[in-house]
Amino acid sequence: xxxxxxxxxxxxxxxxxxxxxxxxxxxxxxxxxxxxxxxxxxxxxxxxxxxxxxxxxxxxxxxxxxxxxxxxxxxxxxxxxxxxxxxxxxxxxxxxxxxxxxxxxxxxxxxxxxxxxxxxxxxxxxxxxxxxxxxxxxxxxxxxxxxxxxxxxxxxxxxxxxxxxxxxxxxxxxxxxxxxxxxxxxxxxxxxxxxxxxxxx
Numbered sequence: 001x002x003x004x005x006x007x008x009x010x011x012x013x014x015x016x017x018x019x020x021x022x023x024x025x026x027x028x029x030x031x032x033x034x035x036x037x038x039x040x041x042x043x044x045x046x047x048x049x050x051x052x053x054x055x056x057x058x059x060x061x062x063x064x065x066x067x068x069x070x071x072x073x074x075x076x077x078x079x080x081x082x083x084x085x086x087x088x089x090x091x092x093x094x095x096x097x098x099x100x101x102x103x104x105x106x107x108x109x110x111x112x113x114x115x116x117x118x119x120x121x122x123x124x125x126x127x128x129x130x131x132x133x134x135x136x137x138x139x140x141x142x143x144x145x146x147x148x149x150x151x152x153x154x155x156x157x158x159x160x161x162x163x164x165x166x167x168x169x170x171x172x173x174x175x176x177x178x179x180x181x182x183x184x185x186x187x188x189x190x191x192x193x194x195x196x197x198x199x200x201x
Contacts, residue, residue: 040071164183
């Protein structure tokens, strides 16, 4: 497992064919060419300065015929009925992360450009993309997606203050009170079933 800033919290009880390594994926990889059959990247929006370079390292370290799989959230948050009301905090949410990505030089809008970056890095042949609607809350009628939405809501609520506080105060220079007001609005939006909101994933 390679991450940009990964804490050493991985379990010690793992199968004999599994091990965890902590490294910075933006630095040159220490693995030789043609090492892996499969590389999985996930949840690195807002973390990477040079995606083309990262994809180049993936390509170099993949065996011929190997697979690179990536999963990321996309902006903006949307709603199932195609509209969110004017003044809804979800509109602001997308703008906040776009602005922060521009300031850091680490975009949160990876899914807009990842195919081009992969091709520039040397990937050829079939690049397949697929998108699903990851519901925020239990508004879906389908039993499976209702459960998924409930877990997604829980995840968002638990992590909200951690990642948004840094972005708002340290990157965008907001006051603590401004950030607290934003988070209060987001928590209300998370609970509002009429929004039928989802992350494009």
